[in-house]
Amino acid sequence: MRQSLAAKGERVPSGRIEKGVRLVKTSSITAFLRAGVAPAILGFALLQAPAFAQDVSPQAAGDAAENDTIIVTGSIIRRADAETPSPVTVVTIDNLDKRGVSTVQEGLQRIASNNGPALTNSFSANGAFAAGASAVSLRGLSTNSTLVLFDGMRAAYYPLSDDGTRNFVDLNTIPDDIIDHVEVLRDGASSSYGADAIAGVVNIITKKNFKGVSGRAETGISSRGDGAQYRLSLTAGTGDLEENGYNAYVSGFYYNSKQLKNKDRPYPFNTDDYRRICNDGTCGPNNIVDGLDGDNAYPGFSDVVTNTGSTLFVRPASALTGTQSGRYQILNPDLGCNRSTPYGLTPGELADNPAAPTTVCQEDLTNNYGVINPDIERYGLSGRITARVGDSAEAYAEFNFLQTKVAYDGLPTTIRGNAPAPFYFPRYSTSANIAYYGGNTVLQLPVYVCPRGTTVACTAANGTLNPNNPFAAQGQTAAIIGRLPNSIEHDESRTRAYRGALGIKGPINDNWTYDVNATAMHMDLRRKSDGYVYIQHLLDVIADGSFNFVNPAANSQDVLDYLMPTAQATSTSDLVQTQANVSGSLMDLPGGPLQVGVGVSFRYEAIDSPSINSDFNGGTERYYRLNGFAVKGSRRVYSAFAEVNAPILDQLEVNASGRYDRYSGGTDNFSPKIGVKVKPIRQVMLRGTYSKGFRIPSFGEANATFPTTGYVSNTASIFNDQYLAQYGCTVATFASCPAYIRNGTYGQTSVGNPDLKPEKSRSFTAGILVEPIRGLSFTVDYYNIKKTNAITTANNAPAIDAYYAGQDIPAGYTVIPDAPDTANPGALPRIAFVQSGFINANTIKSEGLDFGANADLAITDGIRWQSSLEASYIMKLETRFPDGSVERYDGTLGNFNLTAGSGTPKWRGTLLNTLDFGSFAISNTVNFFGGYDLSATDQGTGYKDCGLNDGSLPCRVKDYITFDLNAQVRVNDSFTLYANMLNMFDKLPRIDTVTYGAHAYNPVQGGEGILGRYFRVGVKVNY
Incomplete structure (x- = not known):
């Protein structure tokens, strides 16, 4: 994984993140590697400009020593060298601006290592369980295996779990305008931060210092005249930490994105009629x-x-x-x-x-009522004060408030x-x-x-x-x-997040320093449903x-x-954390000082999310169609951690760390990690890590007070001939069975299990970074992550088989029959629900490669050329079950159940290129999202066998590539004008009628592309 520059509120020294290329996105290059045109494209890539995120080069790391010591994400030790054994992607606001990305949330969704069951804002308009939220899924390992931090401290979970099971931090709670940069640590970090850091860490670093006044006004609209967005922000600060001994600033912002409907997009995104989607003479159905x-x-x-x-x-x-x-x-x-x-x-x-x-x-329900993107309104206020304490200590206090409202219209009211x-x-x-x-x-x-x-x-x-x-x-x-023609379902979520943080740090003596921090965060989520x-x-x-x-x-x-009375419920989530550590040097080694850090931490976290549709008062005292999931739980965690950094030689550095966590429920865990960095010559660095991590069961998995249910279509495989004989058909002739059998579904109801054990992981990385000349670097990193004891729903097949065979239902399962078939009232009814608890059972493996290339070169005295590439290739993502069977997902629509059919493409990346003329800069971004096969082994198909395709589409959905253009003009020292043209060639998403997260396209692959060609203009002011 890549390790990055600052954590815990540390500002990266000037000349590091602020003045370099920081945002690497390698989409097309890695994709084109597969296409066999790598040399030509790579040559083009290196003639471009700064990109989306970047690995810190050895030369850049050397620059840090000339300025100050820093703390790196995943470490508690201050160091002059920013390069550690772990790879880190650094996302800066400057480069988000160059790409035309409006929010940090959107920028994080686009990082190459984000794959699989990510949760995007567009899912909110399609009935997502955790509607109104956004979360990343590093390495395709789902949102609950990626840890999100603010200045090195934890944030409160979103009050609703993803799919009713996965805890995550909502990226919409990021106050964009006070963010300095974001560091994405792309290897396991449980040894530093504890649970949830299996796939990596997203560390959001806020500004430490701000003086003067800055503001921004921005508006955007698609070339079709819809999808409007607005953004306003203002930040004001005073004082200088060096000269005055203090700095204080306040910042506020407003953001609004208008609802976009399917009818506003061309065929086939605007209709249920797929008869014009044809492949080799086979056309799609009319689903009107x-x-x-x-x-x-x-x-x-x-x-x-x-x-x-x-x-x-x-x-x-x-x-x-x-x-x-x-x-x-x-x-x-x-x-x-x-x-x-x-x-x-x-x-x-x-x-x-x-x-x-x-x-x-x-x-045509999609044409009449379908929603692509919901209404989103966000605003917030933040403030921070940093002050000297005594001669050398430094203290800070920070407060953030942010409100997000997401709303969308649905279908006509059903009776x-x-x-x-x-x-x-x-x-x-x-x-x-x-x-x-x-x-x-x-x-x-x-x-x-x-x-x-x-x-x-x-x-x-x-x-x-x-x-x-x-x-x-x-x-x-x-x-x-039927449905009522004069009433429409409408859903709205309003999230309010309150966060405060305090901290003090300073020297104990010439060799040792201390750092003490505390944070508290409260979220309340009001869900309101009408119609x-x-x-x-x-x-x-x-x-x-x-x-x-x-x-x-x-x-x-x-x-x-x-x-139709309004359904309303308020859910809350809370977090309190305190943390203290000391670090310093013990002795000098040939390569530098032997450094040691030790620390302790305590945190309290809780969720109280009552059901918006419980049946506590009886089966009829509730609503149709609203999910009834509910959860309530709390826990306390006591932790101790330590780290040793040993520069054994100038060319060899070893880093070892470990953390012990004790949970109030009795669970404990020790997470070790070791990393090695080797620099045989100045231009080359080799690095590698090995670590163990864990994920504590989520509140939904362990403490659900009302279960979650997913519905599965009946297929021939769940029945037997003896049962189907009652209905005059067999498994072989399933297509002739009555509609009662063929068109039915059964609910898979998952019940919380307080006896669950933590998921365990082991991961290792190995990489190389080459910097042949100053300003030009290349990286390749291999990662391998394996989760055991993975928490999952029980395999319902034994209960289903027993029911249809007329046998006793196995222990641990409850089968609830459906209403009888009116045409066959004496026959055994089909299954309505199968209930079972979550279990520790599976092994999940994710394996792949990351690629990066960065250039920052002067063409002439007044012109700089910058280029940055980031790409990720998933070699394998699979789940192994206790019976030895394996489901493989990479390059397909699997894991279908977790991703809402958006799948796990093998390739993803971005290439950002900029020519900077001083007062004028122009940037071009190439966004690449790999294609995939229309199959999913968790839906009963073979690996890449096109098993979910009805023949109307090619077996493989093609790669999706879009181009963005951004120009910035610095009018003077105070005013900068900018304009973006996103998706320059108006390339709408690839057609995919199988995924259900969006209509006729993949919401992750084409989530922003569905807007088509999009224009933004804005002004930035600084005084």
């Missing part, structure tokens, strides 16, 4: 709700039962048994198909689908949808106005309606015929499906007839508010 498939054959009215757009359909049913008969029909033909196109079924289609209506409504726990739709008894469950999966309107609160049978004697039921006069109930039906209230308005289903627009606001 109630529409025809790609072969112009009606797929079966079971699709209508699942989704009906925003039109209500009804079908007659027996008031005694709930058995349906006849065809569905539009409840109110006068209203027709809302926001959709009517289609009359042909005689053949009607014959094949006895339940289908004669007219269906083809509604028929799966609740996130076992719940069946009711039918009504004709002898009593009472709903009962388990006999039908479709909501039914009763024959008679009575005033609310009626406890006796509702009959003709005390009630009236139901005005919403067109079959009431015949004594039949009405099975009703979701509260189940019991739906049953109430059905029973008393107070809701007008025939003409939903005629309902009063009071009735709508009763049916």
Whole structure:
């Protein structure tokens, strides 16, 4: 991994990060290595300018000694040499500006080593579990294996876990305008920081000193006139630490990004109709709700039962048994198909689908309602004061407040949808106005309606015929499906983060120094959801007839508010940490002083995230479609750590460190690390590390108070012939099974397990850095990370097999049957839910290479040419299970379950090039995101067998390359104007209809590219 320049609030000496090339992004070069044009491209790369992040060169490291000593991320020892055995990527604000990147969050999402199940802001618009947050996933090992620090101290977790299991720090809590730079340590660092640092560390370094006034105003918009962004900031500081003995500054900012909808982008990103996506004569399906498939054959009215757009359909049913008969029909033909196109079924289609209506409504939900990016509004205020204490000590105090609001619109309100726990739709008894469950999966309107609160049978004697039921006069109930045309689901999250930090450092004597820091952080997250039906209230308005289903627009606001009360919950997360260390020199070795550092730390962390949709009051006292996950827990951690740095020779340095952590629950862990740096000649440095680390079980994995559920489609592999015989089919003829079997899903419900053990890891790196001349350097680093005892959901196959074989369910599992098939009421129902606890079981391995190239050369006295390249290649990412089976993910859409189908491409990188003319600079960035195979072994396919492709796409989604252009003009010492043109050639993302994190494209590969060509202009002022 790369080690970087400063940590714990240390400012990098002038001439280091601020004046060098600091941001390496190597996208295209590594990708083009595979294409066989490496020499030409590498030559071009080295004729470019500063990039996104960079490894510190030996020459640059030597410069540090001329200025001051520094503390490096992953270390507690002050040193003059910034080069350590670990590789570090350094991200500076200056180079983010050159790339046209507006926020540090966005910049971190683009680093080459960020891969796999990263969490981006765009996921918020697609129902992400931790909506409103952003997190990186170094090495493809997920968000919970990357540790995020502020000035070397921990930050509070986001109150919602990623997928209900993974704790992470939200990058949206970064106060952009007080950030000096960010260091990304890309190897294990549990020996310095404890849990979660398995894949690496992101250390956000804030400004230590600021004097004067600076501000920024920026606006941006796409070439299509949408996706607008705005940014304003102002920072003011006074005092000079050297001259006045103090420095103080305050900073505030405002950022806003407007919602972007699918309808604002061209085909196929704006529609559910994929029939124009073709490959070798095979075209995609028409997924428009109630529409025809790609072969112009009606797929079966079971699709209508699942989704009906925003039109209500009804079908007659027996008031005694709930058995349906006849065809569905539009409840109110006068209203027709809302926001959709009517289609009359042909005689053949009607014959094949006895339940289908004669007219269906083809509604394109993506075109009508789809959201690409949510509304994002962020603002914050920060302040810091640093002061001399006595002759040589230095103390500081810092405070940050930041609020982020994320909001997006969803689909029309559904009155028929799966609740996130076992719940069946009711039918009504004709002898009593009472709903009962388990006999039908479709909501039914009763024959008679009575005033609310009626406890006796509702009959003709005390009630009236139901005005919403067109079959009431015949004594039949009405099975009703669909969505309400006059109500839209809307979700909003508001996060407030409060952070304070204090610290003091100084010399003990000529050889030893001390450093004491404390931080506290509190986050509160308010989730608010509107337009979701509260189940019991739906049953109430059905029973008393107070809701007008025939003409939903005629309902009063009071009735709508009763049916769909606002769902709201506030979650909190807290962290308190204190840390102290001393470091100094023991003796001189041939290569320099033998340095030792020791320290202790205490931290408290807690999460309290109640369910926004619990069933504590009963299965009907909750909402349709809102996830019910909840978690509450706290822990205290006591730690001691030490480090030794031994420059044995001028050419050989050895660094060893270790940390012991003790958790209040009784868990303890020791994490060692050793690193070696060898410099046989000045131009070459060899480096390597070996370490062990751990990840403590998350609060969601160990302390969930309400479980999380994911839904899995039924496939032939989960059944057996004996079971399917009840439905007149076999595994071999699964395609002919009833829709009840084929179109069903079952919920995988994961229950918290307080007896989980920590995940353990071992990792090693080996690399070389070559600097043939001053200002030109190359790096290659190999990494290998192995996690054991990886926490996962239990394999549900034994429970599923036992259920369908009619055997006893194994211990540790609970199987909940679904409602019976109305066409086969005597048959054993399919599975609705399988519940099991998290377990320590798997082994996960990530292995790959990092490449870097940096140039900073003077062309003439007034012109500098800078270039920086960073690329990462994943050789292998796989999970090995206890039975010996292996799932491999690199270069595919796996791990499908963790990445929302966004996958794990092998290559990723960026190349930034700049020509600096002094008062004018122009930069070009090449962004490269590798392609991948449309397969995922965790979805039952073989490795790279194209198993998720329906034939309408090539087996491999191609590489995605975009080009950005940025120009800066320094008008005078106080004003700088700049303009960006991102995605210069308006290259929209590669088409991928398999991933579900976004519509028809990969949200990680093409997350920013979906904006198309994008323009930003701004001004920076400094006084």
